[in-house]
Amino acid sequence: MAARIDHLVTSGTFALDGGEWDVDNNVWIVGDDTEAIVIDAAHDAAAIEAALNGRTLRAIVCTHAHNDHIDAAPALADATGAPILLHPDDLPLWKQTHPDRLPDGELADGQELEIAGTTLKVLHTPGHAPGAVCLYAPGQATVFTGDTLFQGGPGATGRSFSHFPTIVASIRDRLLALPPETTVRTGHGDSTTIGVEAPHLDEWIARGH
Known part of the structure; x- marks a missing residue:
């Protein structure tokens, strides 16, 4: 059975630099009927575990370590036995949320994760956070961008x-540089495509977004 992409929205609080904001986060589950990977375990470990519906969780992949993307990761790891994977440049951010529990493994640029016959390639994309990564699934014509690129x-x-x-x-x-038809599945809000966003790069630079 080919891998599919399941989508869950969880809600909670983003906290950084002394401020707090209510946020809705996209949780992405890539897999088939037997195994899966979770991208960004946000806010609600029980809801994410329920969405897995008994599938074996192979990894919890963190696009970056802002608290709203990792707050449920340790609980989900404890419930499923899956390792938490994070780019090491985001360890300082991770430790702000989980000072007593380190990730289980590191993500590296160019690394490939295999799940249910699908390859997810790690792209290190710093800027929103030092260790931010995107996950490109060419077989699915999809890139999971966390908070690096949104619609707009x-x-x-x-x-x-x-x-x-x-x-x-x-x-x-x-x-x-990815094909324009690539679907961009984001950390918050609606999906878009590379082709829709690419023409606006100069506008973003001009407004210093």
């Missing part, structure tokens, strides 16, 4: 550990 522009860079010129370079060099 780059992720926010106004808080600590983030940098606008860096995120623009990541999007230009790593994401806009």
